[in-house]
Amino acid sequence: RRSPLANARTSTMNQENKQERRKPRSTVGVRGQSSQYKSRPSPSLAEAKKQGKQKMSEMSANRRQSEEPVIKDKQLKDIYQNAISMSERRRSATGVVYDDRFLLHRCLWDPNYPECPERYLEVMKRIELEQLIDRCTFVRPRLATEEEVRLKHTQQHLETLKATRGSLDKAQLEDLSSRYDAIFIHPESYETSLLSVGSTVALVDAVCNGEIQNGMAVVRPPGHHAMTAEFNGYCFFNNVAIAAQHALDKLGLSRILIVDWDVHHGQGTQRMFYSDPRVLYFSVHRYEHATFWPNLRESDFDFIGSGEGEGFNFNVPLNAIGMENADYLAIWHQLLLPVATEFNPELIIVSAGYDAAFGCPEGMMNITPAFYAHLLSPLLSLAQGRVAVVLEGGYCLESLAEASMHTLKTLLGDPCSKLADKLTPPCPSIRETILNCIASHRSFWKSLQLNEMYNVEDYNNVNPQENFHKLPVCRLDQEPARSGEVRYETRNCYPVQSVAERQRIHDRLVQLRLATDLSFPAERLCYVYDEVMLEHQNSSDALHPENPIRIVNIYQHLMEHYQLAKRMKRVAAIPATVDELCLVHDRELVERMHSIGKDTSDRDLKELAESYNSVYLHPKSFSSASMAAGSVIQVVGEVLSGRSRAGLCIVRPPGHHAEPGEPHGFCIFNNVAIAARVALEQHNLKRVLIVDWDVHHGNGTQHIFEEDPRVLYISVHRYDNGTFFPRGTDGNYTVVGRGKGTGFTVNVPWNHKSMGDPQYMAAFTSVILPIAYEFDPELVLVSAGFDAAIGDPLGGCRVTPEAYGYFTQW
Template sequence: MENHSKKSVKKAGDAPLRRSSRIHNQAKPNPGLVAAKKNAQMRWGHKKQPVFSFVPDIYQVARDSKDCVRISTGVVYAEKFAEHKCLWDENHPECPERFNAVLRRCGELGLLNRCSIIQPCSVAEAQLIALHTPELISLLKSTNNCNDLNHLENLASQYDSIYFHPSTYDCSLLAAGCTIKLVDEICKRNIQNGMAIVRPPGHHAEKNDFCGYCYFNNVALAANHALNIGIKKVLIVDWDVHHGQATQQMFYEDNRVLYFSIHRYEHGTFWPNLRESDFDSIGEGLGRGFNFNVPLNATGMRDNDYMAIWHQLLLPVAYEFNPELVLISAGYDAAIGCAEGEMELTPAVYSHLLTSLMCLANGKVAVVLEGGYYIKSLAEAAAMTLRALLGDPCPGIGSLGPPSEIMEDSIMNVIYVQRAYWKSLRHQKLYSILEPPEEDEQRHMPSLKYLHDGIKPTKYPTRDGYPVSTPSFLHYVAINLNNIIASTKLLKPEHKVCLVYDAKMMDHKNYEDKNHIEQPARISSIYKFLEDFGLLKRLHILKSRYCTDEELKYAHNESHIVEMSSLNKMTIKQLIEKKEIYQSVYFHQDTYQAACLAAGSLLEVVDSVMKGESCSGVAVIRPPGHHADIDDPCGFCIFNSVAIAARHAIKQYGLKRVLIVDWDIHHGNGTQEIFFEDSNVLYMSVHRFDGGEFFPHNGDGAASLVGRGEGEGFTVNIPWNKGNMGNAEYVAAFSQVILPIAYEYDPELVLVSAGFDAAVGDPLGGCKVSPEAFGHMTYWLSPLANGRLILSLEGGYNINSISYSMTMCTKALLGDPLPRLNDGLAPCQSAIDSINETLSVHHIYWSTLKPRIKSLPAENVLTEEKKRSSRNPPSLSSNILQQNTNGQKNEVNLLCEGQLFQELSLSEETNKVPVDADNEKNDDRSNDDQHQPPSSQPSASSTNSSQSSSEASNRPTLRQFLSDNLQALVNEEMFAVVPKRTCPHLPLVEPIPKTGINVQTPCSVCNDPKENWICLICYTVQCGRYINEHMMMHNAESGHPLVLSFSDLSVWCYPCQSYIDNQVLYEAKNAAHLSKFGTELAWSYGTVQVNLS
């Protein structure tokens, strides 16, 4: 027997080596679930079972995508658009050259020749009437062919930023018609996606008003058309620098349309100067939560600011919304050089913004030209957008840092007002404004500010009503923009995707167990699927090759290479004995050759991509590699192919930044070890960890492992601590951690350790990621590194799951439309905890993560009173409460208006307390009623009642109390919250149960005894938002609005987002007070008769 190395020596107390610890590490069934199933079987066993039962096909979506391949991109435009212009102002920015320059630049890049040209057409009046009044349509029609310039200019003065031309009516009909036609062609699958190069623009055109160069609302009309022909959900992304207030208005109460706008606002001082453009305008009625405004309160926003919006807000919400159509109101006035926007977006970033949205809605995306008034950046940005629609690689945009502080505030404000409606936005921790901050806690305090006077002129200027740049500024911008364009690499390799595969890798097999899960059929099945889906003929097939010893040394030491090379000389018995030395491996006489073939074949893919022959690549190889470290095979892995490939790219092509994304369910401990001290490789892994109990059974996959020396910060682990993770959790991991860091790192090559054992049905992973979700992950990474993206097969042990998954990834690389993921994607709390742990560790290394670790107030700090005060300057009697957030003093308005203080005191001296929603506006109650004791008033002797009344009357008023304690408020020694006097949901309060209220009752869901609330409608007890948010979930599911806290006996209304204090609540509060303190709660509501009928 040969003498094995020291690896076979065990220390005393060491656990015995197991044949395959990975196989034994499957999650055990929940005992409670097993018992429930047995009870159900006993209960229903005597009943006749149905002959048929529905078993969902977990691969149906992927299977149905077989024939869903990329088709052409459409473009629609009309030469007539060049006729519309301002006749009395030849320098007007909304000019024909905007249209001509876009067509010219797209033609120079050869983009139009690659598109399907759609014939232009005008909109029918019946379609216009759906969103615009007949009077407005008739008025515009009256200008048709009118050559009376005085009349046209006088008419224009009645509207904000409008001019009329004799052809304006025809061009407006044509612009709307072309947009609708484009959307119609996309919805009918005649084209994949498309762009409407139209003018005049439309997103400011209101139902009964022309506004902001707009006459008919092109995008809104197209969205309405899509809804009418069967599309159920439409996402409108408006990246024009001006708020598309008209589009917002048209769908403000419609939950079928999610409107998402990023616009310059500057607290209302920027046009269109509307209060409704701020972040707290979130929709009404059914549309509440479906309107997103991201206000830009400063100029100079850059690529990093917009990408932060995409990663923190738009992508999570878009995936939760799951649209069937995406419309882009594509204004380019945020691009560099535009005097209207004064922002600094590069033309190239628009391709990144768009590409990340193109995997939504089965690829149904329509881009519609809106604004943009610096001709060169407009034309270049529009051309970059069309390149993205055509599927060309996104040009690089450099390393992106964090968003500016002003942008960070806006993002956090939006999250604050929308997190109640979108579960995907609930990553931030919550704090109470009633409690001082913890050590090192970073808080965000939302605030509203509206600085515009709100006064509209009776007559609008028709000349010179736009910003004009100085010659020196234009000269500077021209030089800067020319340099940006010249340095932008517009790569388009001959082959979109290359593939390597060799059946000889199947020679590696297990002598003892022919059915071992790491079996040869893993790769042959994938290859067959690629063929069955018709993908092989669309791929550039590469020849395989063996990796040399010198190349193996990129990742492994010589002793490991020599030891593996000796396998082909061993007997079967020796090979079986040898595997016992290592953790979860097996050996065959052909193992060394297969492993060398796997690594060498991956290097062929790297060469093809780096030489510009192929844009991206797929390596269907085995044995896998990411567990193999410098000197050991491990976890079915012999040589670390991806690590070898990364070093090969660095040494042979001079790369300085290689990104490895490892989404195998097992942590790639080998890859991490190899690059642990290397800053040239950023290793990011999302894997199942289970506190170190999941394979490879060590702590290497913890979030706290970040690298060492020069490599510190370049190892990023996202460890799942439970199974059952699915699409939602991976969407969150990518949007919150992987993509932000990747964009800051700015890789030159992206390698994916593409294990598919997180896929649904895998025998080891215990997770449920769908095959199509892996396709989406691939698509998210494709804009990086000029599209240089390579997938290398790692694990995955359900043959069907890995075959469908790799097929979907390959389709994504080819640009095929991807199936929509399931609705309502939102990560579980365990995943959020894991992501937040990674953020807390890595924000010191990656500046783009810093804003994400701030916490948000649990209370509603944007009351209706505050919103009103933001419209009108606060009265002189208003006080300022200093709230400590992040260790600094930030001003937060605490409304202390005179009228409020006259009506409120600590003892509630006033008797005018409306309760019934129907009676809120009617105080005509009889005097007799006002002097009747309330039905819920506690019984007490007249002496006690009189004494209580006397004590109440001697208490200070609220104004006096706050005035006396102002310094304590400023010092945060105490906090003040003024609850609402009433709310429309009070009539829903039910009488307390006969058994009363026990404040010691734990949460009925998780049994946690801390911070519980009781529902005042059904009287269920569930935990608060600081624990597991079960009461919030109860509200979302049942609609029950009012809950009482066991901690401080306050009452919260979810729909009103406010604390409530009203005598209707006394019975419940008194019962809780009795349970908590053993005494009754003092009555402090006066003697109003309450009528809830």
């Protein structure tokens, strides 16, 4: 089925028509002599041939010389160098910048003005209450220099605000404020605006210079509406834009991602980088077809940049109020994460407005405060974790403070809190917006080209037509130009909530806060490893790919090369009991494996092994396999007991092919399936997610849980139309479970080799993450086979080592 995408693109601002330029093909004709004529060539012809041969010889030599370094580079390139280069890198501290001078900027003539000092005060109170400040490195705030302000603003713009410094004429300040849309000017506005810019630049400097890993700037006034020569929307100087330009000019960066999740479109930031391909600007904002402030046509999806910056400006307009967590999550999965990963930024700056949070009178959205952690967390895997979060809007003090607290906790590396509410499907409006954005940007980003376009013939002849998405033609009726000088309201020019509404919001936020567990284990990661698992080996084939060296190398890398083991808690390995093994396996199989011992002849071992598919057996196979299963059980218990946040199981033999009644595909017992069943039966969990990224389909795990809706099994594997091991149709996408478990098996089958990072990342953002969020698991188990990794002799795929880090982070 063809995907619902647009067959036409609307024109964009300053978009130029481009024509394909074809390079003229140079041809060389060679004219030969007839064999019946042996006459001697003329001296001039002979000389021409001689020179021609010499020239061709020189060209060939030059070509070989120019190609040799390229070929040499390709031959010598270390495909693991990128991962190895990070071996010495450690996560550094989280920074925070704040200054109580931000309290000085306030509206003198309207005490109820929403952009008020209490915004800063409540944020600071909340993060101090959670003792987050004590865990951060303090970044010293400073005033921006005039030179820094002029990076994005005119001198006259700066001088206009500078002239108000220390003014005692309140009437004059209000009169000047009325010349700008949604602005109030205070005698200290100039100083606090410089402080806001300077503090943002200081944070970006600290992140880029490696003094801190990431950080948050609790600053005001905000900045993303400020334009080159115009104050706008509570903003005077564009903090984020100036800091980004500073990073480009002074710090040598060439790729910066700005994510603007403020509910208002940051038109100031957009305009400042509209033709600059070094900055990818991604804004999600309330739009309602230009009826919501700032009421600009340029805030719509088809304004995608101009010139060299075409395709680097993303507007995701929200055309309805009441958007919920699931709507934003769909934007992240379908648009932001694929494009951001492809862009591969060196720095991420978040224009963090919290006016889309529940309770804000300006946003009228329903994003829960804890959800902002889920928006930020996947971004931390990009740009080597260099992320600067800068406060913008947010006018419900309770939700602003709570959301800011969750943001800072995420920067500190705390796990995202479980969401109090179940996710609902994305609303029709957001689905339309996402498709519009994909259609507008599809030609610029490979990650958005998963779906096909359709043409007029398809539209006229293929049914049903509702499967096609038609791109709307965007128009905006222009208001007649006003005569004379434009003046704006300076008082009572904002939405006001009733007492009853404010009480309802307060009660709901209290309910959300009580339902959100902020606690987490102090131990970040545990691991298990035991040399008993080395005893299982193929005595007749020392070169068998499933051998003890596999986990020996992993352990040595953790201990020596990457120095990771000393940063983890080691869990004692204990073999699984017979009863635990029988939670998923037939007792007859368990007893048969248990009966294998030193008295079993090599012939009997070989005959028994050959009765299974791709299995070898050893007198120590049972002890090794039961230790592998028991080790996974131990780590799951460590995590579910709250002693560790996550765990790593360095175990063998592997398990996901093992069926209830027989070993299969190097696997004796199904380690992950046994641990999942223990979690369900002994720890009383209701929902367990198993993600299997081994290059082979985990047939055993799928069969064990195919009728159990408590376990969601998602497998990404090479399939080759059923011809790749373990062969058959069970690994096809059409297999979705049985009975009550229908829909809880998800197969993502690759039908040819060489699949790499782009394909796997697309599977995560398009399939795995959306379904996993809807399932809302209490435990995630990863069947982490790495035979899809580049260089693996069995998998034939090209996933890089660092890509597995992305998958784990997401």
